[in-house]
Amino acid sequence: MFVLDANNPEALAECLKELNWLAADENIVTLTIPGAGNMNCVLxxxxxxxxxxxxxxxxxxxxxPQVAAPEERVVTEAAFYDKVREIPFLQGYMPRKIGVDVSNKLLAIEDLGPANDCTVLYNEGEQLSEETFTKLLEYLSGLHQQFMKNKVDDELENEEMRKLNHEHIFKYPFMVENGFDLDTIQEGLQSLALPFKNNSLLRQKVEVLGGLYLSKGKYLLHGDFYPGSWLQTEKGIKVIDPEFCFYGSREFDLAVFIAHLYLSGQKEDLIALVADKYEGFEQLNRSILNGFVGTEIMRRLIGLAQLPLEMNLERKKTLLDFASKLILNEKI
Structure with a gap:
């Protein structure tokens, strides 16, 4: 398999010409890393x-690199881009697909230009504008409404990626002994997490939610709709990295969005607008939605997929208590 390497533009140029992604007289002038990637090698x-x-x-x-992952994921991502291309409104929020090479697990997409992801929101005091907030919800509800099936099938099942995500969302954070010392993230976090890890009822609820996540559903989901997948560009907010996409319960996508509003310290009055801005909110199962919100908050605080949070232990405890109540369907 061809190996993408930032230090070998000549080999990449030869590969891209064979794929007809570069013209015969076209060469690579520069090959750079556009931003901090998590799942894939991106240039x-x-x-x-x-x-x-x-x-x-x-x-x-x-x-x-120590974490195994399905190598077919860019092929699934390419299939998502193919579907979105059918809807100009949604395509306007995403880069266009140029090509996919299944054998070498390569995907070429449009460059959206100078951009920064929205992980800056995790900095204390950073706020999401209502305009951007509204556009993100328009994209998400549009995706769910435009790609809704009357009958569940196997399209974009993305089973292996969901199994990987399931492990890190619904299992790993709630294990008492998982080999990850949270005190290496923040002194005192390990002991703060233990009461939640030892709560058998909480773990049972999370296990049920995990089963729902692994189940097939009627709505096409982005699958990882959080600030790392939102780009601020010169042309406005864009959405990238749908490699965790699948047809499932739309409550999951919306819950991840809401959870990161809490994690990034957004104002309550903005979060309250979700009910007005998301089309079909009144049709959602509120218990499932809240459960997914709580699980995402907890896994980001006491799981492996840590965020660049500027947050003391007291604030984390408040959020963990809040998340626990959401999962257990207790009064807030």
Whole structure:
């Protein structure tokens, strides 16, 4: 398999010409890393005439090579882009697909230009504008409404990626002994997490939610709708990295969005607008939605997938208590 390497533009140029993604007289002038990636190797190709993004999925997580991952994930991502292309409104929020090479697990997509992801929201005091908030919800509800099935089938099942995500969302954070000392993240976090890890009722509820996540559903989900997948560009907010996409319960997508509003310290009056801005909110199962919100908050605080949070232990305890009540369907 061809191996994508930022230090070998000549080999990449030869590969891309064989795929007809580069013209015969076109060469790579620069090959750079566009931003901090988690799952895949991602590079920006500049030929002097145009720029585009090339990404490759390998049999492990790029940021955590010790973690195995399905290497077919960019092929699934490419299929998602193909579907979104059918709806101009949704395509306007995402880069266009240029091509996919199944054998080498390569995906080429449009370069959205100078951009920063929205993980800056985790900095204390950073607030999401109501305009951007509204656009993100318009994208999410539009995705769910436009790609709704009357009958569940196997399209975009993405089973292996969901199994990987299931492990890190619904199992690993709630294990008392998982080999990850939370005190390496923040002194005192390990003991703070123990009462939640030892709560058998909480673990049972999370296990049920995990089973629902693994079940097939009627709505096409982005699958990882959090600030790392939102790009602020010169043309406004964009959405990237749908490699965890699948047809499932739309409560999951919306819950991840809501959970990160809490984790990033957004104002309550903005969070309350979700009910007005998300089309079909009144039709959602509120217990399932809240359960997913609580689980996402907890896994980001006491799981492996840590965020760049500026948050003391007292605030984390408040959020963990809140998340626990959401999962247990207790009065807030």
């Amino acid at each position: 920006r190709v500049d030929t002097g005439k145009r720029r585009f993004i090339i990404k490759q999925s390998r049999a492990y997580v790029e940021k955590y």
